[in-house]
Amino acid sequence: MADEQSTGSGNGGGVATAKDSLTVTDNRTGETFEVEITDGTVKAMDFRQMKVSEDDFGLMTYDPAFTNTASCRSAITYIDGEAGVLEHRGYPIEQLCEKSSFLEVAYLLVHGELPKQPELAYWQYAITHHTYVHENLKVSMEGFRYDAHPMAMLLSTVGALSSFYPAAKDLDSDTERYMAVVRLIAKMPTLAAFAYRHNLGLPYVYPDNDLSYAGNFLSMLYKMTEVKYEPDPRLERALDVLWILHADHEQNCSTAAVRAVGSSDVDPFSALAAGVSALYGPLHGGANEAVLRMLERIETVENIPDFLQGVKDKEEKLMGFGHRVYKNYDPRAQIIKKHVDEVLEATGGAQNPKLEIAQELEKRALDDDYFTERKLYPNVDFYSGLIYEALNIPSDMFTVMFAIPRTAGWLAQWLEMLDDPEKKIARPRQIYTGARELEYVGIDGRG
Ligand code: CMC
Numbered sequence: 001m002a003d004e005q006s007t008g009s010g011n012g013g014g015v016a017t018a019k020d021s022l023t024v025t026d027n028r029t030g031e032t033f034e035v036e037i038t039d040g041t042v043k044a045m046d047f048r049q050m051k052v053s054e055d056d057f058g059l060m061t062y063d064p065a066f067t068n069t070a071s072c073r074s075a076i077t078y079i080d081g082e083a084g085v086l087e088h089r090g091y092p093i094e095q096l097c098e099k100s101s102f103l104e105v106a107y108l109l110v111h112g113e114l115p116k117q118p119e120l121a122y123w124q125y126a127i128t129h130h131t132y133v134h135e136n137l138k139v140s141m142e143g144f145r146y147d148a149h150p151m152a153m154l155l156s157t158v159g160a161l162s163s164f165y166p167a168a169k170d171l172d173s174d175t176e177r178y179m180a181v182v183r184l185i186a187k188m189p190t191l192a193a194f195a196y197r198h199n200l201g202l203p204y205v206y207p208d209n210d211l212s213y214a215g216n217f218l219s220m221l222y223k224m225t226e227v228k229y230e231p232d233p234r235l236e237r238a239l240d241v242l243w244i245l246h247a248d249h250e251q252n253c254s255t256a257a258v259r260a261v262g263s264s265d266v267d268p269f270s271a272l273a274a275g276v277s278a279l280y281g282p283l284h285g286g287a288n289e290a291v292l293r294m295l296e297r298i299e300t301v302e303n304i305p306d307f308l309q310g311v312k313d314k315e316e317k318l319m320g321f322g323h324r325v326y327k328n329y330d331p332r333a334q335i336i337k338k339h340v341d342e343v344l345e346a347t348g349g350a351q352n353p354k355l356e357i358a359q360e361l362e363k364r365a366l367d368d369d370y371f372t373e374r375k376l377y378p379n380v381d382f383y384s385g386l387i388y389e390a391l392n393i394p395s396d397m398f399t400v401m402f403a404i405p406r407t408a409g410w411l412a413q414w415l416e417m418l419d420d421p422e423k424k425i426a427r428p429r430q431i432y433t434g435a436r437e438l439e440y441v442g443i444d445g446r447g
Helices: 093-097 101-110 117-128 134-140 150-164 175-198 213-222 233-245 252-261 268-279 287-298 301-312 331-347 353-365 370-374 381-389 395-417
Strands: 022-026 031-038 077-080 085-090
Touching: 022 085, 022 233, 085 093, 085 331, 093 301, 093 331, 101 117, 101 175, 101 213, 101 233, 101 331, 117 175, 117 213, 134 150, 134 175, 134 213, 134 395, 150 175, 150 268, 150 395, 175 213, 175 268, 175 395, 213 233, 233 331, 233 395, 252 268, 252 395, 268 395, 287 301, 287 381, 287 395, 301 353, 301 370, 353 370, 353 381, 381 395
Parallel strands: none
Antiparallel strands: 022 031, 077 085
């Protein structure tokens, strides 16, 4: 999914030296200023001292969409887009996907370090035992139209959770913070699965506490009349890995939304509802669905050369390729690719012709100077849609599938924001471009 409007991790910096400064001459006044460079950045507030007169407000910086502005300090996720590196709390994503589980990665993101055995056991127990939602919330979900978009259902019910846990407003309480974190990670799959069943007109399935986090989600999606749903371990693992891959991605649009809204000291359920809303937008979620549509249009492997020519002629876009931050193979795409075959085999979709087209398309694009010169490599979305399709998950649900794991990242970032000594309510400046000091004209005199 088109996750990122992000600008990278702000990887500049290093040990401060006497030369770590910028000399700025304001040509309007001839004055020269020394501006400190720390961690590869200058402080926008240091420019405020540059004025043309005593009553001048001072120089501001202009950066729509924050494409070159770090909005916080963060120790959660490191991305080096040029090298194709993604690390959470210092651990490479490849190792986490191979050796860890989604719940352990969620613990790592939230607590800052890997859990010891009893800590992990308690974390898993706590999350497993908070998966149920209040019956009134279930009833309110039932009130949605049969064809309500599951993401619209999710964002409103996440906000509604705020009314069920009013004590979460007490941001100074470590217990309340912890309970909100546990509740959100625990209940997000339940809300997501209820939204899915609602669209199909099927009864909602209650959580099964005997199953793993991913296994329980599969049960809530697919359980019918059987007494006990037994998840296929291959699907359970593939889903768990997909969720590790989507758990956090530093200051992307939805994370920035959670931080900005949370900076008003609103409760965490309301702050996360803002994150879900941001993710709902087609520029953030939705690219993996576009990959599927593209593969359908290409239809056969024989049509690939014509399609690629269309891309080079700028008539088409190669969906699932390219990234604002990664100018190399998106490390998440490498990992997903390994799980595609496994999922297709488990779901009986091994003959899916789209997989063959995707693999051949990738091979040819990577052999083509047009794409390598522009540093266009597969991103996380190139194969994830194929996995979701094999799991029989409708495309409306793709973004919901993303919101489940990203909840862990949003919460980790929200907690970090609350404890940041530099925290202030987010309140950008503007360059005013409208009229000034007009004389009010009564309605009869407006021509
Ligand atoms: N297909 C064809 N050409 C492309 C593509 C593409 N997918 N992406 C970039 N280019 C071209 C672009 O036209 C430009 O060409 P030229 O130099 O001739 O003008 C060149 O490559 C450089 O691109 P850019 O404008 O610097 O790239 P960007 O950083 O603005 O865009 C992007 C990043 C992700 C929006 C873009 O690559 C894209 O639209 N990709 C397809 C959609 C997609 O797969 N999105 C999912 C992103 S990953 C999600 C996640 O992180 O969760």
